[in-house]
Amino acid sequence: MSEFQAFAVEQYLSETEHGVHYNFSESGVHPMSYAELIELADIDQEALLANLVDYPQVNGDEALRERIAALYSNANADNVLVTVGATEANTLVAATLLEPGDNVIRFSPTYEQLAGNAHNLGFEVRTVDMLEARGWAIDAQGLEAAVDQQTRIIHVVNPNNPTGRILSEADRDLITAAAKSVGAWIVADEVYCGTERHCDEPTPSFWGDYGRVIAINSMSKAYGLPGLRLGWLVAPESLIPALWRRHEYASITASMMSMKLACAALAPAARDAITARARGLIRRGFETLREGLKVHGGVYSVVPPEASAMSFVRFNLPLSSDELAARLLAEEGVLVIPGSRFGVEQHFRFSSALPDDHLREGLARINNLTGRILSKV
Incomplete structure (x- = not known):
């Protein structure tokens, strides 16, 4: 190890x-x-407080999963697993996808949660630089050199943490082409979608660009609700059961109240x-x-x-x-x-x-x- x-x-x-x-x-x-959230989301406080302090549905309340799925093209509730923050989602992905001999590609600088998990599980993590002199664009030659037949995951945070860069179409195409060339998964941490400075359109998800994509998000960054500790992943339906089984070990479930508040916050007007x-x-x-x-x-x-x-x-x-x-x-x-x-x-x-x-x-x-x-x- x-x-x-x-x-x-x-x-x-x-x-x-x-x-x-x-x-x-x-x-x-x-x-x-909480008062601001209740006002902005027009939450019925009496109905909210009538919920039992109980375990919710382990993979996520169905209404919440439907609201999340609606944010992604051609996704449905069965593509969604609700997690305890995006951090749990990253942890589940590393534990589920990686097999002996695999390597992971990460871009630098970045948020190291998935790459650190992969390292601690004993897997090789390869670094591709993002170039400050080019506005934090991806080093295309570095990506080509890093990817091989043992590459299982290409991990990207888009928009990026810590730089705030949104990948250009050219950089997105580079990542997708690299993944397709070896059958790797793109794991896209998209927690900053919705935080754009120059437009009101959210940064497009990698979901739908390629068959092997897992999109990860949470209520923490764009929504200003980090204390809910509620995130999710969107993945091919065939992969969800394996991720769900590991979720049962890691946390069992997010909380009932977090799911109810997140569901209200994700209603379109809210x-x-x-x-x-x-x-x-x-x-x-x-x-x-x-x-x-x-x-x-x-x-x-x-x-x-x-x-x-x-x-x-x-x-x-x-x-x-x-x-x-x-x-x-x-x-x-x-x-x-x-x-x-x-x-x-x-x-x-x-x-x-x-x-x-x-x-x-x-x-x-x-x-x-x-x-x-x-x-x-």
């Missing part, structure tokens, strides 16, 4: 985020309250209102971030994210990303994720889809520290 690999991003958050006032480390929009809220926070927040990064000219730059609540900010200071993050936390009470946790130096991940006053105060604190660092250079 491979030596256990900790989940670097989540370990960092577990060790640092609680009690921090200026927390810019999260990857979703500012969470809404979903439109909730994603409109998210896009408003994302669009205003990024402009505030861009303004804040100009205070010290030449120090900070960012490839503008096309979607998501976060930016992957490059900095030009005589510190490592770990050192900068540690000083921000210790001296200014500001939490960001150092780029080292994504395998990329001189960057940090910053979430800006937050209330404006809070965001501006946090940016001012970052600039305070920046000024002190520059005064000693």
Whole structure:
């Protein structure tokens, strides 16, 4: 077995985020309250509270699965398995698909949840770079060199975490062609669909592009409901039973209340209102971030994210990303994720889809520290 690999991003958050006032480390929009959700989704509170505190249907409430399936072309409820967040979905996929001798392709930088699971199960994980100089486009030659007959999964996060890039049609075609050439599965983490900055149309799913696709999503990022801990995967109907059997080991089921609230939130009118809220926070927040990064000219730059609540900010200071993050936390009470946790130096991940006053105060604190660092250079 491979030596256990900790989940670097989540370990960092577990060790640092609680009690921090200026927390810019999260990857979703500012969470809404239960009261906001009830109002936006027009939920009947009396009917909601009449539900028993019981086990729900293990693979997911049928009404919820139908609402999820409606988001995907030519899918039905039998293509859907409801999970405890997208993280469980990724874990189930690794445990179900991978067989001795297989390898997994992942793109860097990315969210390592599936790749880390594969590594810890003893499988080879191969890395293909995304190129900052080309707006975080995929290294086509690197992908061609990495894929072989033992490639079982090509894992993609689209829109990307941490960069916010949406794959171009050319990059999507590269991934699909590579998968088809060896019969690999495309496992597409699509939790940032619905967080686009420049349009109101959600990023197209990989579902339907190719017969071997598993699409993963959750209520956490675009919907601002991370506390529901509710996600799902959409897969060929023939594969669902194998994933379901492993789901029974991993968690048995998501909670009754999470399923009922998610079902209400995914009703068409409610979903439109909730994603409109998210896009408003994302669009205003990024402009505030861009303004804040100009205070010290030449120090900070960012490839503008096309979607998501976060930016992957490059900095030009005589510190490592770990050192900068540690000083921000210790001296200014500001939490960001150092780029080292994504395998990329001189960057940090910053979430800006937050209330404006809070965001501006946090940016001012970052600039305070920046000024002190520059005064000693």
